[in-house]
Amino acid sequence: MTPVPAGLVEAFWEYERALMADDVPTLDRLFADGPTTLRGDAHGLLVGHDQISAFRSSRGGAPQRRIVQTHVQAVDDDHALVIAVTELARGGRGQQTQMWVRTDEGWQVTAAHVSVPAPALDTRIWRVVGDPLVPPLGSGPLDGESVAVKDLYAVQGHRVGAGNPAWLAEARVEPVHARAVELLLEAGASVRGIARTDEFAYSLAGTNAHYGTPPNPKAPLRISGGSTSGSSSAVSLGQASIGLGTDTGGSIRVPAAYQGLFGIRTTHGAASTYALLPLSRSFDAVGWVTRSAELLQQVAEVVLPPTPRNPASDLVSVPGLLSIASDEVATVVDRYAAEHGAMRESWDLSELPGWLSAFQTLQAWEAWQERGAWVAPRLDELGADVRSRFEAAALIDDDRAAAARTVVDAARARIRELVGDRVLVLPSAATVAPLVGAGLDAVRAANMSLTCLAGLGGLPAVSVPRSTPQGLPVGVCLVAGPGRDRDLLQLAIDLD
Amino acid sequence: MTPVPAGLVEAFWEYERALMADDVPTLDRLFADGPTTLRGDAHGLLVGHDQISAFRSSRGGAPQRRIVQTHVQAVDDDHALVIAVTELARGGRGQQTQMWVRTDEGWQVTAAHVSVPAPALDTRIWRVVGDPLVPPLGSGPLDGESVAVKDLYAVQGHRVGAGNPAWLAEARVEPVHARAVELLLEAGASVRGIARTDEFAYSLAGTNAHYGTPPNPKAPLRISGGSTSGSSSAVSLGQASIGLGTDTGGSIRVPAAYQGLFGIRTTHGAASTYALLPLSRSFDAVGWVTRSAELLQQVAEVVLPPTPRNPASDLVSVPGLLSIASDEVATVVDRYAAEHGAMRESWDLSELPGWLSAFQTLQAWEAWQERGAWVAPRLDELGADVRSRFEAAALIDDDRAAAARTVVDAARARIRELVGDRVLVLPSAATVAPLVGAGLDAVRAANMSLTCLAGLGGLPAVSVPRSTPQGLPVGVCLVAGPGRDRDLLQLAIDLD
Known part of the structure; x- marks a missing residue:
């Protein structure tokens, strides 16, 4: 020696x-x-x-x-x-x-x-986990799969925590499973645990002030994305195979993009929201993330009602939307679009800022209708970002909400018309995952300029993982007309 | 470069x-x-x-x-x-x-x-964990402590799994907490989770055939000890601060010894066994493990009824008991005894084999009274070691049990007389933790020759961690007369 x-x-x-x-x-x-x-x-x-x-x-x-x-x-x-x-x-x-x-x-x-030794559970990702937490209720196509349930869905025998300790402390024990959870259990999946969410799902960051930011294994030091934050990290880490979540303004698409996962926001109203704590009923949609396009599709067969298929679709890419994203993200998405023969098309995006504003106004007003009575005396119990959103929401009167709804209705019609029977290719999120601690206001605004299109349109959106030359995850989003969830899922498999 | x-x-x-x-x-x-x-x-x-x-x-x-x-x-x-x-x-x-x-x-x-990334939970240690799984019911001396509850105690809203999947599948949701759990919660502790046990607590090894052997961080590649196996590993790893368990024939003392923890088996009957799944009511005792002697004592103040204290005790060490242990363990225990002024005393141990046999016979007969009806048609659902014990138990008729009880009663009186108002110092387990995969029959027999003394006597026993020159944990056991739990706990602190 x-x-x-x-x-x-x-x-x-x-x-x-x-x-x-x-x-x-x-x-x-x-x-x-x-x-x-x-x-x-x-x-x-x-x-x-x-x-x-x-x-x-x-x-x-x-x-x-x-x-x-x-x-x-x-x-x-x-x-x-x-x-x-x-x-x-x-x-x-x-x-x-x-x-x-x-x-x-x-x-x-x-x-x-x-x-160093791992903790009993990563409390940034999970509130409770089990082996399993809830066993399957049947056997079927999801046999052997495990679900990280976003802490907005009722899991029988457990409380809904909604990402906020004060809410959790007052919550009742749920008497039944949320319908989406029940469908997964009946198809053979088990529930691995109840995963963290941004407070009341009112964020795209995952930076929950109470429980911390879940890890992003493919992008160390960067945020997880949210609000389906814990479910996404759990799937990234292999701690669950299906991350059940929600997407109101990007809460599936953004964490899927940041973490290199497949994700789907389903057509508004297509999947049951029974026993799901709402944020904004005009936009809330059931969604999930997985590590494979095949499993993303298998879950849809369980959660969505049968729909006719129309697999043939032309892809369309809109330079004005790409330009909202950072160069590195736009480059990846543009290459994806080009490789798959997407047609470049210029859209008149002059109304987009107004659409986004109407989206945010109506979302905020609805969130206040749902949570205002509880939140108003408890603003000190909220993280700063979510608090500021609720404080702004409290100021929106019914007239402004009604005006926003008029714009939303017009935007919905116009967006559906623009997409038509095609598939829009755009970035799932405007940037790669920001570094933990970076300012997020500008990122949120850019993200929502992109994500609000499917939100306003009530459209299904599938996020497909790609990466930058440096290896950072980028999400490519595929958006189609209402009810075409299955077409998108098949397309994601075919193009992968 | x-x-x-x-x-x-x-x-x-x-x-x-x-x-x-x-x-x-x-x-x-x-x-x-x-x-x-x-x-x-x-x-x-x-x-x-x-x-x-x-x-x-x-x-x-x-x-x-x-x-x-x-x-x-x-x-x-x-x-x-x-x-x-x-x-x-x-x-x-x-x-x-x-x-x-x-x-x-x-x-x-x-x-x-x-x-490699950690799993959502270590399923060798835990069945379910939360942040917390159950919040405190009050505030007191255990504020901030977290409990790993052996999967024999009722936790309200959860099932009792008893270390066996078939039992778990048929188990009801518990309507109330076990009294010991409730007392900890009322004193400010939270429940971190429900921890693995050997099947029906009928083992000292921790090598559960269904869920695997929990890790032993201080002795890699070696078994955890059991049957309070998951609770002990959880405390070793810092995943909980209090490992609540039971000790019938050494199920606290052995894992405490193997993993370098403090542990107590309380006086038989002193702590409530309400809503605790029994193995053998004549010997079952509530117990717990911790990483500090102080916390071991603090839990006792919560779980045990008030008793008078009598701190002054002479220590006594019995060479014939040391000789049951391996040389490396005997050396450590002998040194501990010598350092603390224990008197060496020769006991007539000629009856010990008969006492052990009576202990095992009565334990087995009682276990069969408790579990036989359920186990008999489900022997194939048991691990080989536990199955063989239940198969042997099934053959014990009431006459043999009655004869064993007569010996147990005599042994109890004799052991209490031998210990008197002194504190017996002996090995908590006969060897250091065996390697995973090693044969365990001889180790079990040697362990029980030592542990059955407190079991037969219904006596409190505290295990204090020491180690071999090579750094492997060794448990030094202190045994006193009935009801002297607090004296032992104070002694463990004073001598540490």
Whole structure:
């Protein structure tokens, strides 16, 4: 064995002390500068000193631990691998593997890999999980599948939490399953658990102020998207195969896009919303995410009533919609459209801002009709983003709502006319998943400019996963006329 | 940057192909021979080629995955670190860090660190978990604590699964909490979840045939102990702070010993067994495990009725009992006894085999009275170990049971007389935790020769964690007269 190089042990312990003290400058100094330094854990691999430093500065310290074993594999006087077994103060053991290199700055880590014991459940993703939480009620095409149920659907024997602790505390135990849940159970699926949502589904971000932001495994350090946030992360991580959710203004399409999943927002009114907590009944639609186009389709066979099929569809792509998206997203969607022979067509989008405004106004007014009485005395119980939306919603009088409804009705007719019997190809979300902590107002506005089209039209929309050259997920959205959910699902399979 | 050494990339991919094909000989060849080769994951660090090879041979293949990123940090022509990001077929991303060294055998791995995404819940530990599963019913000394409830206690709104899927499938939804659960909730604790047990608590191993063996974080590759198996692993891992369980013949003491936890078996009859599924009412006792002696005591203040205290106690150690244990365990317990001034005393243990036999006979007869009607037509639904115990139990007639009870009664009186107002120091379990897959019959017999003393006596027993020089957990058991639970708990704190 090569002997342990001089100074290595001291550097190892200096690092350990700095970690326990959350001494970020020392930690930064003991990690090699430059773009090739690596640090990985269950949340993903950070590449480069800058990413690692940013992570350290924002995480508020590592869990307290002690070192119970160390193993040194020295290569030469200037290089050694150090493997340590850690014992966490909160329980359990972890492991840390570090590559140490002696540089002009002294001993520094060029790569670190850290494991700590998983919690009982990831409370950013789940409120409750089981093996299963609810067993199947029958056998059928979904045998063996497991469902992450968004915490807006009733699960018999459990409460509906709606992403808000105060709501949960007052909630009753549900006497029956929501119809969508029941249909999945009857088809052989089990319920794995009840998954987090943005509060009352009134967000596209997933950044729930009470429970945290669920992880996005394909885009570490980036948000999950929402409001079907927990269900989507659960499916991304393989903790469930079907993420049942809702889509009012993009709440399926955005997390599907951010996390590289297949997702469908069904035709408004096509799937039962029985025992589903509403946000805005004019737009709320049942939806789900999966990791495969085939399973996305299989769920539809269970959840949607039979409809005639009309698989032949021309694809159409609208440059004015692509231009709402970031360049990297637009490029991916444009290539998808071109590869599949979509026709480019210019639409008059001058009314889009007015349509979006009417959508948001009517959505807000309806949300206040549903939740205002409960929310009004409890604004302090809401996260800042959702609170501001409810505060704005409270100010919308019936006249403004009626005017918005007139615009919505006109927009619906016009959008259905524009789409016709074709399939519109557009971005599911305007950007790749934003970094955790980034401002989201502009992103939300851009997203909703795109997502409101299917929302206003009451149209089905399927999001198909693609990625940027850098490997970040991008969602390509396919939108068709009302009731053509199955055509879209078949198309997604055929084009994949 | 040092260039990527020749042959490294080929070796990396050869390893990856062999891993996906579960080609153990190739994997063995590509890991460096000898005692310093390392492989670690969430289950612990394996040290030496032999341990790693044994692990590979028994695990039935790695999860299918593809490599989505690789980073090479080359040291020189013969040494390089390779970090890979993996994408698992079942969902989620993982990471692998490998130290590669060129030897006479070609490129070989000398250290590997593997991370894969955690499941929604560890189904070896839990049947259902929540954030929390049940919120507190009050506020008190257990504010902020979380409980892993052994799946024998009623949790309102949930079923009792008793470690057996067929039992669970027929179980009703419990209308109320078990009294012990209710007391914890009223004192401010929440229920984190319902934890696995050996079937009907009729084992000391934790090797549930249906749900697998919960992990033992302080002793990787070794069994958890049982029957309070899931609760103990949950506490070891920090997934709960209190593991509520039962102890009939060692079901708290053995997992506490194997996993390095504090544990108490309370005086028989002292804590309420209301809405607790019984195994053998003559011996069943409420118990719990924790990571600290202080919390072990705090739970007692909530669960046990008030009793007078008599803290002063002489310790006594019996060489004939130590000799039942393995040398490494006996050494640790003997040192503990010596350090704390225990008096060595020889007991006439000639009756111990008869006492143990009477204990096991009465336990089995009672278990058959409780479960026989249900078990008899469902023997095929039981794991082999538990099945064989029930099959033997079915053959015990009332006369044998009555004779056993006579011996039990005499043993109880004699054991209480021997212990008197002192505290007996003995091993909580006869050996360190056996390796997963090892034969357990002899271990069970040795364990029960030790644990049956408190069982027969109806006496309280506290297990205190110590460890071997190699770092494996050993339990030191303190046994006192009936009702002296609080004295033992205080003693455990004072001596710690």
